[in-house]
Amino acid sequence: MTDNHKIQALCAGRPVAIVGAGLVGAGWAIVFARAGLNVTMFDANPEITRQAVPLIEGQLAGLQRHGLIDEDPATVLARITPVATLAEAVEGVAYVQESVLERVEVKRQLMVDLDALASPDMVVGSSTSGIPGSAFALGLSISPRVLIAHPVNPPYLVPVVELVPSPETAPGTVSFADALMRAVGQTVVHVRKEVEGFVLNRLQAVLLREAWALAQEGVASCEDIDKTIRDGLGWRWSFMGPFETIDLNAPGGVADYAVRLGPLYQRIADSRGHETPWDPALIRDVEAQRREHLPQSDLEARRAWRDEHLMAFAANRRARDPQA
Incomplete structure (x- = not known):
């Protein structure tokens, strides 16, 4: 408001x-x-x-x-x-x-x-x-x-x-x-100090980098990776940040979560070098997968669909919290 x-x-x-x-x-x-x-x-x-x-x-x-x-x-x-x-x-x-x-x-x-x-x-x-x-x-x-x-x-x-x-x-x-x-x-x-990408895009970069890597390795299709965020992580992240999410996901809060799952996340991080950019073959593969679900000619209409959903979400947020 x-x-x-x-x-x-x-x-x-x-x-x-x-x-x-x-x-x-x-x-x-x-x-x-x-x-x-x-x-x-x-x-x-x-x-x-x-x-x-x-x-x-x-x-x-x-x-x-x-x-x-x-x-x-x-x-x-x-x-x-x-x-x-x-x-x-x-x-x-x-x-x-x-x-x-x-x-x-x-x-x-x-x-x-x-x-x-x-x-x-x-x-x-x-x-x-x-x-x-x-x-x-x-x-x-x-x-x-x-x-x-x-x-x-x-x-x-x-x-x-x-x-x-x-x-x-x-x-x-x-x-x-x-x-x-x-x-x-x-x-x-x-943002208290200058860093390339600031906070938002640095967080987004990590998620995108892993999403592309999972697609490249054939771990999951692009659509299934999207589903994981859309119908999984995104539900909580639409109204809570990552620290609050994990604070609520262990009986003893964030410190308990860190003890329980910190080693897993460290092993995941250690398994990734991410030393090369997305290569042309990978980009072509991801592009082909996306175009199966959304033809190039439908991009503009889908952006309008996205904005309508964001408007509905914003209206719901306003109704729940008039100060939002």
Whole structure:
């Protein structure tokens, strides 16, 4: 849930900007606009901006169907203004959410451009999935006001956001981003030191690496591996994290669990070297297995199906916990 008065006070009535209007950027536009903020949206490719508007309109209609916005979708959409230049996008804004290509040189150039345009108090959050801020945001006058604000896609349905300061990020920047993200309804995770992939993708990387290895070794099919998460681990992980899960899975709690099963997990870890990337033959095999269950032509429809399920899940969470 959001607090409109708090949001407006935090931003002093100023808009926020989205730079990079792809799936993640468009998702962020929904997060801020549904919270009552005016949003400017810019992409260096005008076609991406053009495509983002109907995407946002459709997602807002879905949010209304599930009771996840309190206003008419047209009212929320009217707060989002596509613009033609970066200068227009950031003029007078309190905060910029950067969601451009996941390439260091692209992000660095954008930081240089923002440095020339930024007001003295404008804060910049980067949606990067794993590149530390020190790789692209140091040595500029704006550097103390830049941090990582990494979401899960789509951010308007999956609320977690990782805040990761660079060595030059000012403490006040982290405090502002924390307050803003909480006010617009996100769940904040503070990453205390820079590490590639942050927390979420490092956890996801371990699971994905093992899933690909199990498929490669013929231990189980891709579908059966998916079932294991979908109809097994995922049920608990949808409302509990791994530490709470194991704390409840042994009579004496987490320490008891560690004594009972720690050696097993160590043997599993020792059995994996993971010294090579996913090779082309493995990728072809996994691709073939996935296409048996989902033709390439059905990917977009299946993404819409995913979002509908996430909306229903979010609505259920809200009904159970109005503060969620």
